[in-house]
Amino acid sequence: MIIRRKKSYYQSIFIISILLLTLISLGATSAQAWDNCPFGEINESYPGTCGRYIDTDQDNICDLSQLPPAVRAQAENNENTDTTQNEQAASSANTSSSSARIQYYFIPIAALLFILYTLTYMLSKKKKIKRIQHRKTWNVLLLITFLVSSIFGIILALLISYEIRLSFYSDLLFWHVEFGIAMAMISFFHIGWHWNYYKRILQKKQETT
Secondary structure, eight states: OHHHHHHHHHHHHHHHHHHHHHHHHTTGGGGSOTTOOTTOOSSOBTTOSSTTOOOTTOSSBOGGGSOOHHHHHHHHHTTTSOHHHHHHHHHHHHHHHHHTSOOOOHHHHHHHHHHHHHHHHHHHHTTSSOHHHHHHHHHHHHHHHHHHHHHHHHHHHHHHHTTOOOTTHHHHHHHHHHHHHHHHHHHHHHHHHTHHHHHHHHHHHHHHO
């Protein structure tokens, strides 16, 4: 019986981890888009200064360093217009540029974690798994997300500080943020477990002041 419970516990950790990684990986392709150069280059010509050079429209300029084709075409058509029209074109370009940047998946990640947490919580309430197994599962996931997010954050800080250019910079930033979102959500679950503890600390501070 004990061996079976341990087996089901490790299986639950494995399944939850796979689901979390699968959801995060669905957005990996969004880490690369028009006007999204991680080094701030503008109209960078071939072959580029990093390994992320990409030229889908074959104009010998890196897509990550220029606006989308539709925005550029609109700007060219408006070159001979008056100042007001030029300002409107610039505003439109800024809007299109911001929409092309990296998209992060806060709501899907938060929703999935909430559903999975509710599932393991209900299983512990119905005594399908032990309460300690429920908490251990989320402590392990908190540790995993913390380690991945923090390690990637340190690497990004070193790259920026020493101006090191790597081809996977944007992907590294994407995963750092996604795992950071997951870590923050799981930490809220952890705070909920120990809410009375934190409440007593705050009450003691108020009494001393």
